[in-house]
Structure formats: structure tokens, C-alpha cells
Amino acid sequence: MDAGAIRRSLEGRGLRCTPQRYAVIAFLLKQNKHPTAAEIFEAVNRVDPRCSRATTYNNLRDLVQAGLVREVAVEGRAARFDATGMRHHHFICDRCGNVEDMEWYEVPQPASNSLGKRIVRECELIFRGLCSKCAPRHASG
Amino acid sequence: MDAGAIRRSLEGRGLRCTPQRYAVIAFLLKQNKHPTAAEIFEAVNRVDPRCSRATTYNNLRDLVQAGLVREVAVEGRAARFDATGMRHHHFICDRCGNVEDMEWYEVPQPASNSLGKRIVRECELIFRGLCSKCAPRHASG
DNA sequence: TGTCACATTAGATATAATCTAAAAACGTAT
DNA sequence: ATACGTTTTTAGATTATATCTAATGTGACA
Numbered sequence: 001m002d003a004g005a006i007r008r009s010l011e012g013r014g015l016r017c018t019p020q021r022y023a024v025i026a027f028l029l030k031q032n033k034h035p036t037a038a039e040i041f042e043a044v045n046r047v048d049p050r051c052s053r054a055t056t057y058n059n060l061r062d063l064v065q066a067g068l069v070r071e072v073a074v075e076g077r078a079a080r081f082d083a084t085g086m087r088h089h090h091f092i093c094d095r096c097g098n099v100e101d102m103e104w105y106e107v108p109q110p111a112s113n114s115l116g117k118r119i120v121r122e123c124e125l126i127f128r129g130l131c132s133k134c135a136p137r138h139a140s141g
Numbered sequence: 142m143d144a145g146a147i148r149r150s151l152e153g154r155g156l157r158c159t160p161q162r163y164a165v166i167a168f169l170l171k172q173n174k175h176p177t178a179a180e181i182f183e184a185v186n187r188v189d190p191r192c193s194r195a196t197t198y199n200n201l202r203d204l205v206q207a208g209l210v211r212e213v214a215v216e217g218r219a220a221r222f223d224a225t226g227m228r229h230h231h232f233i234c235d236r237c238g239n240v241e242d243m244e245w246y247e248v249p250q251p252a253s254n255s256l257g258k259r260i261v262r263e264c265e266l267i268f269r270g271l272c273s274k275c276a277p278r279h280a281s282g
Numbered sequence: 283t284g285t286c287a288c289a290t291t292a293g294a295t296a297t298a299a300t301c302t303a304a305a306a307a308c309g310t311a312t
Numbered sequence: 313a314t315a316c317g318t319t320t321t322t323a324g325a326t327t328a329t330a331t332c333t334a335a336t337g338t339g340a341c342a
Contacts, residue, residue: 220299
């Protein structure tokens with residue numbers, strides 16, 4: 001995704017392409033792991049000190065609302081953010097909390113629409129275990 | 142699940158059946174929705190003021206570690222806890238953050254074990270949308 | 283260039299959860 | 313029953329994460 005495409009996808013959703021906002025999403029698009037807000041702030045702010053903590057959080061919120069970024073909550077840890085365009089599932093490491101992508105595949109919907117009055121968006125599949133960094137540290141695998 | 146069964150399942154995992162610990166898991170077992178730690182603390186503490194905040198959190202941590210309770214992280218909100226014995230999936234309301242159970246059904250594993258060095262436990266399916274309380278408030282459904 | 287809505291900022295604040303060190307409760311051996 | 317070591321609990325401080333506030337800046341466009 002080049003600069004023009006990023007600009008267009010922001011403006012197509014009513015978001016101005018400010019330097020700060022651009023920096024946040026461009027940084028996210030470069031990642032293959034999914035950083036926390038604090039990590040994003042640190043990285044973006046190091047390159048361009050104009051981007052404050054509040055702006056980082058504001059922009060992440062806006063980008064999530066606009067559907068350009070996915071937020072992944074992790075128990076007892078900071079949320080992770082993910083700007084990957086392609087559909088995918090997620091893997092969360094029990095030990096370090098890192099979130100990684102898993103290849104996407106179709107998941108059957110619930111049989112009876114026991115959902116009743118609810119409006120359901122899409123379902124996510126979350127795998128759990130130990131990532132390649134953490135697995136070796138465990139004695140018995 | 143009666144008191145004896147609770148006691149046995151605690152002690153079977155090396156956890157003493159203290160009044161506080163018992164109160165936490167017994168309260169959770171009664172719920173059909175999944176309360177936050179703060180809600181659990183409030184409810185348990187109201188009945189028995191001996192149970193402090195730290196104890197509630199400690200016990201929730203221990204119960205999760207022992208596999209008797211599931212923790213569900215929700216973006217931007219407090220985690221929810223779930224002591225249901227039966228397998229199930231989860232539904233999270235985008236608006237109020239409430240977590241509800243969805244009927245369980247088998248989900249296919251990823252085709253290629255692209256997991257590589259990772260050790261995978263089990264996968265969870267999370268549905269999103271608006272719960273029956275929140276859905277009506279939305280104009281266009 | 284003036285205007286106005288959108289964005290950004292630093293720092294304060296809120297919320298969620300954990301830590302600390304001391305005291306209490308429990309199980310066991312005596 | 314009593315003493316002892318371990319587990320558990322406690323109140324309050326502390327950390328971690330995220331949001332809020334009110335002032336300031338920015339850019340598109342008339």
C-alpha cells in the first residue's frame with residue numbers, strides 16, 4: 001500500500017490524512033506482528049516527535065472505527081493493533097501476549113440463529129498457545 | 142454443581158476451599174452473563190465483607206490458571222469471567238461490552254499446521270454485534 | 283486572508299489490575 | 313490441643329493502560 005493509497009483510504013472514510021495519522025497507519029502496515037498502542041506511540045514519536053500519546057490513541061480509535069485497523073484485546077495486557085488488509089485469524093501467546101496472524105479460512109456460522117435480536121458482524125477465531133519464541137523455554141513442551 | 146463438587150474440584154487442583162474462594166466460584170457458577178472482576182468483587186463482598194478486592198483478583202487468577210474459570214478480554218473494557226463447565230463460544234456486544242454464551246460447535250483446525258513451533262491449546266470463536274438490549278437503540282438496525 | 287470544523291497537545295485524570303508486607307487461617311505432626 | 317510451616321487474605325499503595333480536558337494548531341475553501 002503506497003502513500004497515495006493510504007491517503008485515499010483515509011479520506012474515503014472522512015479522515016484527514018494528517019502527518020500523525022499517516023504515520024500511525026503506515027507504521028502499522030509495515031508490521032507483521034501486532035504492536036501495542038504504547039509501542040506504536042514510541043515508534044512513531046521517535047521518528048516524528050510531533051505525534052503525542054493522545055494523538056496516537058485518538059488515531060487508533062478513529063482508525064478502528066473506520067474499519068481500517070483491528071483491535072485485539074489480550075487478557076491482562078495492552079490491546080494489540082492490526083492493519084492487515086487480508087482476512088485472517090489470530091494466535092495469542094499465553095506467555096508473552098504477542099498476537100500473530102493465522103491463515104484465514106471460512107468458519108461455519110452457528111446452526112440455529114440463536115442470536116435472536118442481535119446483529120452479528122463477523123466472527124473471529126483465536127488460537128492460543130506459546131509462540132515460537134516462548135515455546136522452547138517450556139521444559140515439557 | 143453443589144458445594145461438595147465445588148470443594149472437590151478446587152482441592153483436586155491444589156486450591157484450598159476457603160470461604161472467599163468458594164464465594165467467588167459459586168457466584169460465577171450462578172451467572173448466565175459473564176461479570177467483570179469489579180462486579181464479582183462487589184457482589185461477593187456485599188454478602189461477605191471478608192472478601193477483599195485483592196483476594197477477588199487473586200482468586201480469579203488462580204481459578205483461571207486452574208482451568209476452572211475462563212477469562213474473556215474485551216477491547217477497552219474490563220475482562221469478563223466465565224465459570225461455565227460446558228464448552229461454548231462467545232458473543233461480545235460492541236456497545237455495552239457484555240459477553241454472552243453462544244452454543245458450542247466444532248470448528249475446523251487450520252489446514253496446514255502453519256503453527257510451526259507453537260503449541261496450540263484450543264481455539265475460541267468470538268461473535269460480535271449488538272446484544273438484545275443494545276440492538277433496539279440503533280436506528281437502522 | 284478569514285473562517286470553521288477537524289486535529290493535536292501536555293498533562294491531569296480515570297480505570298483496571300497488581301504488588302507489598304504484615305497478619306490470619308489452615309493442615310499436619312506432635 | 314499446640315506449634316509450625318504453608319497458603320491465603322488484607323488494606324492501601326502502586327503500576328499499567330487508556331481517556332479526558334481545554335487550549336492551540338492546521339488546512340480546506342470561500
